[in-house]
Each structure stands twice: as structure tokens, then as C-alpha cells.
Amino acid sequence: MQRARLILPALTVTALALFAQVPAGDAAPAMEWREVFNEDGTITQTLTPKPATKTTTGFRTLAAAEVTRIYGDRDPSDAFDLVFVGDGYTSDDMATYTANVKSKWDELSAVEPFASYKKYFNVWQVDVISPESGVDHDPTKGILKDTALDMGFWCQGRDANTERLLCVDETKAKEYAALAPQADQVIALGNTTKYGGAGGSVATAAGSNAQAGQIAIHELGHSIGDLADEYDYPYLTYTGSEPREVNVTKDPTGAKWGEYLNQPSPDGGVIAPIEGARYYKNGLYRPTANSIMRTLGKEFNLIGRDAMIKAFKAKIPSLTDPASPPTPAN
Numbered sequence: 001m002q003r004a005r006l007i008l009p010a011l012t013v014t015a016l017a018l019f020a021q022v023p024a025g026d027a028a029p030a031m032e033w034r035e036v037f038n039e040d041g042t043i044t045q046t047l048t049p050k051p052a053t054k055t056t057t058g059f060r061t062l063a064a065a066e067v068t069r070i071y072g073d074r075d076p077s078d079a080f081d082l083v084f085v086g087d088g089y090t091s092d093d094m095a096t097y098t099a100n101v102k103s104k105w106d107e108l109s110a111v112e113p114f115a116s117y118k119k120y121f122n123v124w125q126v127d128v129i130s131p132e133s134g135v136d137h138d139p140t141k142g143i144l145k146d147t148a149l150d151m152g153f154w155c156q157g158r159d160a161n162t163e164r165l166l167c168v169d170e171t172k173a174k175e176y177a178a179l180a181p182q183a184d185q186v187i188a189l190g191n192t193t194k195y196g197g198a199g200g201s202v203a204t205a206a207g208s209n210a211q212a213g214q215i216a217i218h219e220l221g222h223s224i225g226d227l228a229d230e231y232d233y234p235y236l237t238y239t240g241s242e243p244r245e246v247n248v249t250k251d252p253t254g255a256k257w258g259e260y261l262n263q264p265s266p267d268g269g270v271i272a273p274i275e276g277a278r279y280y281k282n283g284l285y286r287p288t289a290n291s292i293m294r295t296l297g298k299e300f301n302l303i304g305r306d307a308m309i310k311a312f313k314a315k316i317p318s319l320t321d322p323a324s325p326p327t328p329a330n
């Protein structure tokens, strides 16, 4: 493990080019589906008002933030770069933040296939400092905090039904994540002990809640492995075309999984089609009863694990270079 510190300037020329032209949007109350993670490990979807697009006049300013490499020593062009940003951590809370990032990475990197491939990761911690400690609507609705990334339960107060939906301003989170040399996946941790998290282009998790790290693992199944969700909420019957994701099929014979059929799977049982997947109770099939793409705390199934490994190989050139050491065994 190696620690390398670098201080990056607030607003580089590249950042100016990227963020100066953000168009002014209107605040149409569009809705979007969001993934919700329940404390018992089950996962569902909830319909949530989209955040209003903020009008940008002139240049948006970014605070400077210290970036620390907490794991890995690889060139970002030959690594998977995981970037943590934090919200609701004041300068006095930085020790808590550092401990939260470490515990989430420890949890994630203990799960296969990350455990076998962790040496191909760089993990970056961006020290985002907030004026106030904590996140919005914690511990109860209506309590507001002045924080850098505007994180809050009840999806920042937008959703009336789902307390554990912990949303973040994804634009701000990505701006801070861009201070790291490269971001293949961004995880935003909130300074809270209360269970919560959300999916999306920025995954979120409660920093001081021990269970919340599972959310990030599930999200990496989407972002690295391009895996579909294997839960069957909220729809009834699927009538569309064959899904592109490798871990779901509309074919009840499971022929898509070829020689994987009947092979033992790390999450238990063997690969065999089970009805109910990708938001539908009927008409779509998953490869095993209960992988992490269906329930937090479970393993990836064999199809999912191999998809992740294939994606690592595509992302990390030296993994497929014949001159490099062989792929680690599972």
C-alpha cells in the first residue's frame, strides 16, 4: 500500500472548458426512477422528482481539495480508478472521513472478484470540506445542513416516501472527483451513521454505517460489469426484446448462458434460469436465486463475476498483455 499526496488547483484550464458552458436549464418537474436499498438487503426502485437544473451564470468555482491516493500504485491508464468524495465532513471531521473511506474500501475489496483483482485498483480520496457537519434530513426530516455536495436523506427532500434514499448533487460530486487524475467510478460518502444510499452515476452511501458499503459493491456490478439488476420490482410482465446484459434473459431455457448452465455459483446453487429479474416478475430470468445484483450482502453469481473479470481485462491493458503475469486465480 502506498500513500502519495498531491494538492490540485481549484479550477484548471480543463475544468473551465468543461464547466463554463453548462447551459441554463428550466426546472421542469421531470421524474426519474431511483434504486433504493433496504436495510434487509432487498433492493427496489422508487419514482423521484429530478433535481432542478441550476442556472449557471459565469464560471462555477470549485474549492481546492486535497487528493490522497489511499491504495494502489498503478498508472491510471492501466488501472481501475475508484474515487471517494465526502459530504458533511468539516475540517474537524477529516479523521472520520478518512476512516469511513478506508472501511468502505476494505469491505469492497474483500468481495470477489475485487479481492483477486484489487492490485489493479487505484483508490483516491478527495477531501471535500463542508461548512457544517452532517447531511440534510438527518436524523429527522427538515433538519438542513450547509454542505459542499448538498447530500440528504429523502433524496435531498425531493422524495416523500423513501427516507433511506441518500441523494447527492451529482454535478458537484463529479467536479470534485475530477480533481483525482482519473475517475472510473465515483462514490460519495455522507457523514452519517444512519443507513442509506442510492445508485446512479455517483453511488452514495452513509459513511459511518457498516452495512452501507454493500451499496457501492452493487453499483460497481452495474458500472464495471454492465450487469442488470436481478430484482423483479416494480413491473409485472416483460414483453420486450432480449436484454443486452449478460445476466438476464427472456429465454426460459437459459440458452444464453451456454456452458454455465448447472455450474456451481459462488452465491449458492447452480446456474439455472429463475423467473423474475430486471424489474419484472414475469418474462425475464436471472441465473441464480439471490446474487448481490438482487440482494445486498450476497456474492456475485458466476455469470456476474466473470463479466466483471472480463471488464477488468478490457479496462486494464496489462491484464491481457501476454508479457504480464498470469491472471490471479479466484
Ligand SMILES: [Zn+2]
Pocket: 035, 199, 218, 222, 228, 229
Ligand atoms: Zn442496481
